[in-house]
Amino acid sequence: MSRxxxxxxxxxLLDWMVEEDLTPYLVVNAKRDGVQVPKAFVQxxxxxxxxxxxxxxxxxAIEPDGLGFNSRFQGQPHSIWVPVGAILGLVSREASDGLWFPENQPRVADPSQVAFSDVSSETSAETEQLKDAHQDAGAVEKPRGRPNLTIVE
Known part of the structure; x- marks a missing residue:
């Protein structure tokens, strides 16, 4: 099996972000086995x-099977371990540049088990009223005649 x-x-990516003075944010799937993060801060x-x-x-430390480091959360020290399979992405705070790792995104085992909400193709009366109001607000009467400029001194 390849690494x-x-x-x-x-x-x-970290080297590039540090060089560019960007703040690297690691997005982690905390539900994966082996993830050691403070659970109180999981979304x-x-x-x-x-x-x-x-x-x-x-x-x-970056190791072949994951990342480890020490950090503080609300002043309390924590030892963090993130297995490679739990890393969803590494992005910069300032520009959201970086990489997402789709191979680590949660998957549905059986696609037939996905529940789709029943979305009606009909628009509601309220939506129609908002659309009409928006169109009326954007309807600005164009000036008639030839354009002209006036010299202001």
Missing amino acids: SKIPFLIKG DDGTITLNLSGHAIRNF
Whole structure:
């Protein structure tokens, strides 16, 4: 089995972000096995975003099977471990430049189990009223005749 390319890409991206004075944010699927992050900071969707800038972390190590470092959350020290399979992306805070790793996105085992909401193709009366109001507000009468300029002294 070949090794994951993600640790190599993370290292290259981090080097680039540091060189460009960008703040690297690691987006992690905290629901994956082996992830060690403070659970109190995990979002409702199961993700956590970790600041990887030099002033925010200590003892940073990129290994073939994951990333590890020490960090503080609300003043409390935490040891962080993120397996490669839990890394969703590395992006900069300032410009959202970076990479997302679709191979690590959660998958549905059986596509037939996906529940789609029943969306009606009919528009509601309220939507029609808003659309009409928007069109009326944008209807500006164009001036008639030939354009002319006036000299102002």
